[in-house]
Amino acid sequence: MQLFKKLNLIATSSILTIGIAHAAEPTPADWFNAGHQTVVNAKHLSRNNGHAKNVILFIGDGMGISTITASRIYDGQTKGGHGEENSLSFEKLPYLALSKTYSVDQQTPDSAPTMTAMVTGVKTIGDSLSVNQYVAHSEKDAKVIDANKLSTILEQAKQHGLSAGIVSTARITHATPAATYAHTANRDWEGDSDKLAGATVPDIASQLVDFNVNGGINVALGGGRTRFIPNTVTDPEYGVAGKRKDGRNLTVDWTTKHTNAHYVWDQAGFDAIDPNTTDHLLGLFEPSHVHYEADRVAHDKSGEPSLTQMTTKAISILKKNDNGYFLMVEGGRIDHAHHSGNAYRALTETQQFAAAVKAAIDATDPEETLIIVTADHSHVFTIGGYPQRGNPILGLTQGVGATKPDLDMLGLPYTTLNYANGTGYTGASNAQPEGSKTFSFPATAAWASGSEGHNPTSFSPATGRPTLDSAKVEDANYLQEAIIPLSSETHAAEDVAIFAGGPKAHLFHGIVEQNVIYHVMADALGFNDEEHSESDKD
């Protein structure tokens, strides 16, 4: 009887996690037992107070809680379930806290001060990367930057003899990855040609390659090639000119200054890398950001690795160091998809991000590796109405027992996912006519000549709402309706989640300031513990 009961509980909890459409609908007893089992499991959770050998920090850029919920449902529905019962890989990590994301001068922050808080333990002002709040925005003087720079967890990891890596789907010089290795008071100074005249502070790309602590950065994988290549050299994939004016080819500098170093720019080069014989890998797979996961395989000219493949390769290179490693992995384009007002790409980016976390969990030992999954800030993305269980998350809201979509007070159907502001406003824009907006609009828009999304510079007031149907709103390129017309959808100020597992993960609890994330990582790695540092030297 006891044994049967236990088996029954396991079956129930798996019913609740694998998707109800795959199994019999849970009975009231199943719900009760599964809930009870969660408590039993929690009682058996044991805190790991040991030091972490490795830390992996995952950042879903702009991955607010509504994005996680919607992605969980989307992911579950693509697997054939109702969706709501599904869990993304990182949702199964045992510890959770909420993070307050405001910066020293912003109620709603950008990625620069938020990542600075996470990797240095100190909040700073908007657009600043790992320099304190006393440095003026766009400070040109390298001496001022140097005097006010904040030491990062990546620099400290290198100082302690660990290996270090950064992986992103954005440009590797973009704010989130850059905060781990660069110090500057303007996040946009990614290449030397981006700086103000007379600025002596080095550009971000050169700071990555010139990073000199203990042999330099070991792995840097992402986009952003043109800021590494001089304007006299053309891009290997597209033939466009590089953007550096100082004549440096940083991809060459990378391989000449490091030992066992490689530079790759396409899938074939990436696949050919042997982690066992590579100690320094620079991979830059696009001139700017890499492809959205939704477009990656079908669109890319030369092929490029997924976030999961980059994460796996990074771990296999870094783990050769017996002292351990620090790795930062960013799902950088969740943010871009939201700015474009396109939920489909935001959800599929998040789905790929969750796959990358799963690959890291599978490739590491939870006894010695602290894994943290969080976001830098949220977006104004909402899940509304009263859709019935299993209603397509990208679809029209249809209530419990209803056979047709619910109607608003104008008699029109509406979607479950919407944005509070942005490009999906239904008034006519300078780029698309009155009505629903789409990510691609090849018929008449200027940007049909090669740009992304709907980038309006003006809107006219909407008259009422458009008439929607399922085919239109479930299309990959549909832009969900936005209340306030803006050229770009914005970040949001509410708290984001911190998921954690591994040594010292239990230190995440309650609602914390975002900069606490650094302090947990530093504690787990033993950087704050003088005694530990001393004993390490013996």
Added chain:
Amino acid sequence: MKISDCLKIVMTVSFMAFSLSSFAESVSDSNPPLMEVACRYEMKVTRITKPKSSITNAWFFWRTPNIIQTQDADGDHGEIWERTANGSIQYRKLYHTDKTAVEYMPTDMPTNNMSFDWFKLSGMMSKEELNTLKMIKIKRVLGRSAELRKGEINGQAVEVLWLPNENLSANIIKKDKINRMELRLIEITPLSLAVKQPIAIGDINNYRQIDAADFGDMENDPFVKKLMSAEGHHHH
């Protein structure tokens, strides 16, 4: 206000871009290089449903074998398409007063195509479209031989005066239920003889370069701020 709003929508969509309505495979290598020309066009957009209204603007068009550049008559805004050695196209919007170029990366193209139809970009009509239209008669335009072709493309009535020696549209008239758009060639000269020359590539490459995908994170940037609010204000 409604009318001006509506026309504005049409007007701010440049006719160049309007003609780029579909992507196609790269032009085959067998095409001879196109004649280098400098042109001035006028475009008139008329709303034919009530309330009727119309608006006209002028712009410059410069063509070399691998670069096409346009510029509004006011000289502030332009666009540039560059065909690289491996057939990719780099597309940038140009803001000359701000010395800024906004780049639209091929990565972010929402459709599954790698390159533009360079022939269409260079002449404002694709070969397929020209073949769809019925040849009516040979005429002369600005001293050059021109084919008058008529027909329907994507539900729009289209009339084109095509310069076969230059591989270039002289006039295009497109009409649907709401708008009538007329593009008219005002002036054409060999590029080397043109009084008004395009902005040099070297100068454009010295402009500040911004990826359009970054606009959402540049809310405090003075240029992006101005760009995103300017057009919204001046017609209200």
